[in-house]
Amino acid sequence: MFPVPTSLSPSRVDAFTNCPLAFRFSSIEKLPEPPSVATTRGSLVHRALELLFVSPPAERTPDRLEAALETALDEYRALPDLVDLGLDGAGMQQFEAECRELTANYLRMEDPSTVREIGLELRLEAAVDGLTLRGVIDRLELDEHGGLVVTDYKTGRAPSANFEQKSLGGVHFYAFLCDQVFGQRPSAVRLMYLKSGETITATPSAQSVRFLTTRTRAVWHAVERACTNGEFRPRQSALCRSCAFQRWCPEFGGDPDRAAAEAGVTAGTTVTTGTTGTTGSTGSTSTDGTADTDGTDGTAAGLVRV
Numbered sequence: 001m002f003p004v005p006t007s008l009s010p011s012r013v014d015a016f017t018n019c020p021l022a023f024r025f026s027s028i029e030k031l032p033e034p035p036s037v038a039t040t041r042g043s044l045v046h047r048a049l050e051l052l053f054v055s056p057p058a059e060r061t062p063d064r065l066e067a068a069l070e071t072a073l074d075e076y077r078a079l080p081d082l083v084d085l086g087l088d089g090a091g092m093q094q095f096e097a098e099c100r101e102l103t104a105n106y107l108r109m110e111d112p113s114t115v116r117e118i119g120l121e122l123r124l125e126a127a128v129d130g131l132t133l134r135g136v137i138d139r140l141e142l143d144e145h146g147g148l149v150v151t152d153y154k155t156g157r158a159p160s161a162n163f164e165q166k167s168l169g170g171v172h173f174y175a176f177l178c179d180q181v182f183g184q185r186p187s188a189v190r191l192m193y194l195k196s197g198e199t200i201t202a203t204p205s206a207q208s209v210r211f212l213t214t215r216t217r218a219v220w221h222a223v224e225r226a227c228t229n230g231e232f233r234p235r236q237s238a239l240c241r242s243c244a245f246q247r248w249c250p251e252f253g254g255d256p257d258r259a260a261a262e263a264g265v266t267a268g269t270t271v272t273t274g275t276t277g278t279t280g281s282t283g284s285t286s287t288d289g290t291a292d293t294d295g296t297d298g299t300a301a302g303l304v305r306v
């Protein structure tokens, strides 16, 4: 009934798990979703940090980060991600102030001149059973022993301890992709929560990487089944409040089969789910507020929260 996607990313796995119907709207029917302040702010701050790390280590000063943020703001002023937010003067001032606060917090969390990065905004993919798994790594670096470290910037809230494991699903995904592409499992995956200044560091294990493939296969089979029988069930949650597809959701009195026509979209014939997250000028990911894949598996990577 629906074309089956040929690739999955952490955010798409997460989207299907959160609400299969919203997944259908966004990943199968490709209905447009208006940008939000949170996603645009996240993409823009990712871009500023990417620009910072293009500079040689000794030049990664606060002034350089300020200049990188200005460049990112200039880039975004021409993009629908920011334009379509329709911010007035005061709204724009607040938006810029929030971006500055996140980058200022970043500088309190680490000294960028000490980072030995080997890749920025790295797009990785690997095949599992004919399915392509894709992810974008904000920053890949080397630790003091030459091990790979994945750093993922988060601009939303840090998860509470109860939901920490859920937020770390992407860790397994990144670890799996590094294992496949570089033949080396990362020694650590760091989630830097720029809002609160917290860093959660996970140590992926062989078991957690294996579990990723098992879990992704299971989600994949569920996606295939839903595409075949057309049953993408709505799953109500707190996410409904910000769902762009509420008007077509039966939980809110809507008709899903009217969505594509009313949104002015012709159902796609070739479907590949996007790489993670929203895309700004950099194709950046992890703009959160949204989680990555969930990793509530009991085979979690070891965690350290600071």
Ligand code: SF4
Residues within 6 Å of the ligand: 019, 021, 022, 234, 235, 236, 237, 239, 240, 243, 244, 245, 246, 249, 250, 251, 252
């Ligand atoms: S409103 Fe809620 S239940 Fe309906 S599609 Fe959106 S997230 Fe799913």
